Amino acid sequence: MSQDKPKLELVKTRLEKVDSRTIKSERKSGERLRMLTEWNYVINKKTSDFVVISATCRTRFVPEGLFEILSEFSLVYRCREDISRDQIENNMESLLFPAGEQNALLVAQLTDKMRGSPMVISPKVKLQGDMNLN
Numbered sequence: 001m002s003q004d005k006p007k008l009e010l011v012k013t014r015l016e017k018v019d020s021r022t023i024k025s026e027r028k029s030g031e032r033l034r035m036l037t038e039w040n041y042v043i044n045k046k047t048s049d050f051v052v053i054s055a056t057c058r059t060r061f062v063p064e065g066l067f068e069i070l071s072e073f074s075l076v077y078r079c080r081e082d083i084s085r086d087q088i089e090n091n092m093e094s095l096l097f098p099a100g101e102q103n104a105l106l107v108a109q110l111t112d113k114m115r116g117s118p119m120v121i122s123p124k125v126k127l128q129g130d131m132n133l134n
Helices: 085-090 097-115
Strands: 008-023 034-046 050-062 066-079
Touching: 008 050, 008 097, 034 085, 050 097, 066 097
Parallel strands: none
Antiparallel strands: 008 066, 034 050, 050 066
């Protein structure tokens, strides 16, 4: 996308679904938990005027423990000029960033209520390998 004027303008980001659970796990002594954030997306609609994207985010631990949070977002962008599907795909991480910001706030609020203190995660969306180690 061009640096001076973006081809797409965010119209809205909406939380469609959230599912969370606290996990009571029997961890072995010295076993280290790694938190993963996995993002997936689907371009639901692309017209000359709008692009609609659905994104899912799963925040969890490996091995399983503490909590798991699954959130789904929809993002609507207005096209300011013609944009190809390849251009959209190539810029998907930045297009999903508004959902990443909402997800980071959501995880902090939910973990505060679930675990007694907020877990702060990065709002950055990383699609390579579909996993973000926080």
